[in-house]
Amino acid sequence: MIDQPAFMHSILDSEFYESIDAYEPDSGLLDLVRRHLPRDAGWSVYRGGYWTQASHESNVRMIQGWKIHLSASRKSARELLDRTVPIFARHRVGFKFLSDENIVAISLSKNAARTAAGKFVTVYPESEESFKVIIGEVYRATTDLRGPFLLTDRPYKDSKVVFYRYGEHYGVDRVDVHGRRVAGIQDPDGNWVSDERRPAFHLPSWIKDPFEGWEPVVKPKDGVVMLKDRYRVEKALRFHATGGIYRGVDTWTGEEVIIREARPVNRADGEDEEGFDLLRKEARILTKLGPLGVTARFVDLFQEWEHLFLVQERINADSLWGYSIGFSHGSSDIRPAYVVRRLRNAVKKIAIALKTVHDNGVVLRDLNRNNVMVTRDTEEVRFIDLEFAYELDRDDPVVPGYTEGYASPEQLANEKPHPGEDVYSLGALIVDMVAFTAPGLQLNRKGILDAFEMTLADYHLPTQLRRVADGLLEPDREKRWDLDRLLREIDTVPLPEADVPVVAVGVRPPPRPAPSAALVTEIDRVLHGMSRFIKSHTTLERDDRLWPGGADIFNTNPLQLQYGAAGTAIFLGRVDGEVGAPCLDWIVDHLDTKRTPPSLFGGLSGIAVSLLELGREEAARHALDAASASPLRLERAELYSGAAGWGLANLHFHQRLGGGAYLDRALEAGQYLLDSQRFRAEGGYWELENAGIPLGFGHGQSGVATFLIYLDALAPGQGFLEAAIAAIDFEIEHRQQLDDEVLWYPHVDAPSNAPKSPHMRHGSSGVGTAVLRGWAATGEERLRRFADVCALTISNRQTNKLWFDYGLAGYGEYMLDMHYFTGDELYLNNAYYLAEAILPFRIEREDGVAFPSEDLMRISTDFSSGMAGIGLFLHRLSHHQEPRFLLLDELLARPGVEGEEEKPATKAEALAVSAA
Template sequence: MTLEDADLLADCAAAVLDRHQPRTWRHAVDDRWHYVLPDDHRSREQGWKLHVPATPLSACLVLSRSVEVLARHRCAFKFAVTMRRLHELVGPNADRKAAGKFVTAYPDDDDHARVVAEALHRATLGLPGQWILTDRRYRQHSQVFYRYGGFTPPTVLTDDGEYRAMLRAPDGSVVPDKRAVGQVAPSWAVDPFQDDVTPSTVAESVLVGGRFTVRSAIRQNNRGGVYLAEDADGTRLVLKRFREHTGAGVDGTDSRTRARAEARLLSILGPSGSSPGFLDIFTSGTDIFVAQQWVDGVPLRRFVARELRPRGTALALDTDLALDLTRRLVDLLGEVHAAGYVLGDLTPNNVLVTADRRLVLIDLESALRPTDVAARLLTPGYAAPEDEGRSRMIAADPDQATDLYSLGATLFYLVSGAHPPASQGTRLREMVRLMARRNPVAARLGSVVTGLLAPEPAARPSLAEVRTALAEPAPVDAAVDVAGVGELVDEMLADIVGTATPERGWLWRNSETASRYDPCSVHVGAPGVLLVLSQAARAGHAEVLDTVDLAARWTMRRLGDEPRVLPGLMFGRAGTAVSLYEAGALLGADDISAAGLSLARTLPTEWHVPDVFHGVAGAGLALVRLWRHTGDDELLVRARRCADALLAGAEEGPQWTAKGDFLLAGTTHWGFAHGVAGIATFLLDIAAATGDGRYLAMVGQAAEALAGAAILDGDAAFWPSGEDDSQADTVRLTGFCSGATGVGTFLLRLHQLTGHPAARALAEAAATAVHHGAWTAPPLWCHGLATDGDFLLDCATLSAIDPATSAASRSHGTGATHTAPTGTSARPAASSHGTDRPADRGVAHSTAPHGSALDPATRATAATSLPTQRATAPLDPASRAATATTPRRGTSADPATRYRTWAEDTAQVIAARAVRRRGRLLTPDDTGDVVASFANGYAGTLSFLLRLHHGGARPLLPSYARDSVLA
């Protein structure tokens, strides 16, 4: 038996089933659940489910008694597959829809449900387990809960590209199975357990503890919640609720134990202002509440993100500010340690920064005294390796050395603006050394951070030694050992080839969240990986050709599983059509190419979602691309319908608002994925293909709007998302989905087609922002480093072709401004389309017209001067001079060399973040997991590395430069 007790629950269930005709039960196991079904079980769509909670300490007894009842009554059921899974279900931050549901029973009908519920109630009465938030309690004090929901429900593909479980109403229609707190059953489902169920109501305010009035929820989770409240005299305060049996461990402790610990430390730190002041602790029902003073401040995480500015060649804090915050953090931790406590969970989310820049510790429930023995509450990336290596269910002696590591991880965030990746070990220290080459704060604090991040507790400096090091800075060790691009490419390709599972529902394993989406979409499904495999094969990696064929044919077989066709490039089927066509052309497999073209002809050309990732602009990009491949005018006609729909739906700005059952419905965006930059890129592409001035006129308006929204700082340009205008000047984004990379991608193509110098100048300012922000982005394609690197390679390609018009070339060492004279005429567009591989690799090359050159009149429409500066941050020689630094890597007067170097720097950051999984170096997703998907896995990252290593153009996006090729 391991410390994780992997087989404990299965063994417990099996021991009981052995007494009940064990050969008449079928078992199925996945990553989360162990299913047990009678041989004669008849599955049904929906009904009343029964849930029985447990704690890690009571799990075996609860399971044993539950299985005895369920076996006796021949009822299908499932239970948490391991103790680790149960620990997740009872955790403070467990998904409230699933929290506490240790055992789930699926009765055959309502009569069966009544019999089984009563038997389970009698068998488990008095055993510990949390209240299940989405359910109704069977009886007072019962440990049986129930709700109406799907057993094997019908699913519907939503406008977001996500599958949603549905319930079938008596009239045959389907409605969402919401599984929300307080929504136990749809209105038409009759409760079989209680005759009179009074609907619950939500009061505008609640009085608790006899004196505190709850006004609103700041946040809610499985543990309870944090509430804004008022005392009897009207004083504003914070009230924290700790629910019984949540956060339970094998030592018998739960969240209420943590409440008492927090109250003790608040009473110690509050008088000095190092924490909120303690007001009261009291019990209400079975839960504990802690009342504490309200502190007006922002989390350190948000404060750092707001204060990052271009410094050196990186986004960084002001060095004096960073040093001041570091000293204050050290003093705070010193006060905790002097009181005899281990803080236990120091992160940028658990420190508030007040208006006068005083630091205040919050959320102190993880604090323990060295004499306490309890299971640890950990934040991945901020927990010391010795804690990460332990099971969270196993109690451990608190050690103040773990706080030193968490201090180092918090300083890592202070230095970089990025959360430290989980489970990196000594690689975090190499990352700090690498960023110190360009980041002045990392250079100043790097030796302190790397010392605190030592994997061995004894090697970490004491707080006194940290204070000395802050006063007497030491140089950062410059030695960095990261993988080369070629090594990463080979290992990623080998992993993709070696981990395909064509017999399963997903060709490559995906995260739990991603698995709710369409497996035939580019974003998370097989077609996205197929795009990259085709790219690799065209670059000469013949070892992947069999997997190209496998992925293409797997996708073809699965297309018919979902009759609804969404138009988006990433979440719909537009990118899928391109992926199949190009794979078929590569392989010389006409049936695969034909499948891609057939799919393209079914894409909607009018849709209530306008954007690229989910909507009609994505369909348009795919149709124009396929038209260029084939010369099939039907595809171009369909693309024009997409463009006409976008012109008709444009609002003042221009802006486009999504409608319908869509997560972003009612919002507008500037970025590429969901907003103006992506839509304008398609309109530019269709204008190039047709010469239609209507499309180009709208492109010009979009470019002016994007230029007006830019946030300029020195020679860098950032963009807000566009969702919240009140945050526009403080939220500086550099990503592809929202931010500089996506907007710059459009502006660069605008210049390529029209010769517009102001568009290029702003695109290059975006490139500077992207280069500065490399450490703030994850190693992904979506909102990450891969698309940043792709954009920088695009800049290098254009600069190599046409260096004379490069704003960076003109301004380097000259002080010339980025703006172009009003009315500057556009040069004739030099547009060329081909393939990004030698002709003998087998991709068919059409002799059809590859896009119409824009005539002088339409070019002039887009050549009007774009506003490229805001009054608060003019992009002029003086502002650039203010941020000038000594010569550095990538500042060659040759802009093509500069952007290529910046792309190589991006690859180094990616390599530094790689982790070893399955014996191979791979890049993790946002959660630390490693999956092969295109947008949120490592396949999209591999696509950029292939371009850097072998050349070629970006998958899916148009390219117009003379020597670039059709990706």
């Protein structure tokens, strides 16, 4: 499944992210409400895609107050509205409700935001007195109904559907540095206070609960939660309005267990409850399969109070995703034969375990890289998360749903389950164990499989693995391989003869051949195909987006550089030489300086830089002036959303337009950074309040250092360069050494299981971006050598990420930086090598060429996670001297081009990177 926030915006369109507000609900609930709210009585009803609003002409717009929330399931929604809307009509109180039963079901799905889950109706009383009267009447009208528990609210008396909290009505909301709306209210002195939705009831400090005597929740003694006087809950792994998953201990045996919970949303006895039925089904399957060693072992199933609990063995295991990373990553000593042995062994174990499942009459229907576990001690396969599983000897309804990329055509059509569905998913898992790209199979089957084949070649793995994957991924179930054939074929996959490391080793990127004429021609064709695709999907008639962008565009603003129109327009401007006036007019007309933060990537600073490059100087000045008036501009240090990004935008304006005002603003940002920098033994750093010390280019020390290096070039001798080098030293000291490679956690003190990144936003190519410019500014040879170590790290193109922030486009931009500053063709050839790995992912359409976005499941044209970032790299690759977008390298020397020939570094010298 796609994670929040993308989940809500992936429901309506299988190719692009689309606002959930574009949904067209059926009219059933609306018609019911209108029967109780005659228009000639002063009522107006506005139907949106997600919420439908009802208000009376006498309603007063209040900033804040008590709110009544009514919870419902899909089955109870209509009855609940029919009973309560007459009460709202009689009191002429405004309210809103989820627009239809489909939206109710979506709000209760496990991927929906837990703080909103189950909220079917919201009522806005205009005084505490009316609040108390209305909630009492609603309570009496709904005593026999029940719904999901609302995590943010307090239940009224013993009601199962009536809840309340204090918070915003129309509110005094703000936007944060990322452009996301932050709900707000006012304290008695008129000060702004965040109205944060927490997964627990919370009151502002100055508000007293008018029903304080009705506290329904009894907190356990000493914070210990015991179930059935036997199972001690240790930690909530996931919890939601309809249930949760917890880690616990069986106090009778001392065994660690996983506890799954279902909460009733329709009836107290658990009858007609989908969640209860699913847990009982899972218990039956675990009872059957657990003793056979292919699932967790069943421990207990019991009902306590009104909730049903399933207790199962906690498996000491890694997900297949984590396990298979070790096939090709983790050591420079890994050879192709080792990869094939590990892969063959894993495939055989999964296939044998699946045969056991199928022989016992079960189809799993959700076989993905997170639901297949491999035990740490014996490397045996276990299947978990049996929500979609189907028992072939029963006639139960099929649970609709799937994980994108792993589902067969027949599962997508919700046909009667068949073991062949799991076989198809196993084919996707083989792709995942090598290339980690299976989620994209539904959108871009050809591209994913072609890229898989390229990865096989890069690793020197046998091409027969592609044939195996194709056999399992056959769309026609009648032609699809079965497990017996797979077990025969996988044993015939030969061990590779190549005895070379599967990843590059050394102190700098390996030599690559110069690009072929065919590759250069194909890059040019793809670039113009991308331009044609983007222009064909221009939507001037919309207000929420100009071109298809990342999911977050609907939660922020449509112009921003990161996910919105500004970055896409820059790509079109550089490839085509211009952007059509209607598109630029759209951007200017939709510039909302009051609702857009000053940020470089999420707001006005980045929009301003883009408009300036595209020739809309007046609008660009207006945007940057608004950014410069925002108090958020100096809220944090970082490049993407902080002072460094705002300062960099002003340097762009200074360079292009001249005058002292823009340089003065950049100096203001620089002084803020000098004043807020902290120091310890590793170097200098900036930290985020309540969020630790970030690392990397986007949010950490490297992006800030890059801005300060440019600022020093224009205003030397003020300490900016020294602060930058101290920040670079801090980043270097916090590297994670993996043989010859260097990676970074996203922040200092990250847990050991946090991802270590080679990417631009936080990782090797982003840190290298700053280190390389530190060398250009100082000539320090240690920085030049470390820049090469970063380049070596990203010279391996085996990644499932393609984009600027994360993946090959960001890698390629850094490799082109190395070529620009050193003049060495080695880096240019490596950049072409990286570009070659992007091309198989292209999606050829009649209207042009597209690429998938950061999850591989949808198409996006944006800069950070979509086509514009890819395209800007490919265009710069074809125009070697074109400046990297957003950076100001013309301010710096190019030591490798203008100075003497450099001596090659030894491995010891390259890794001797600590600050002198």
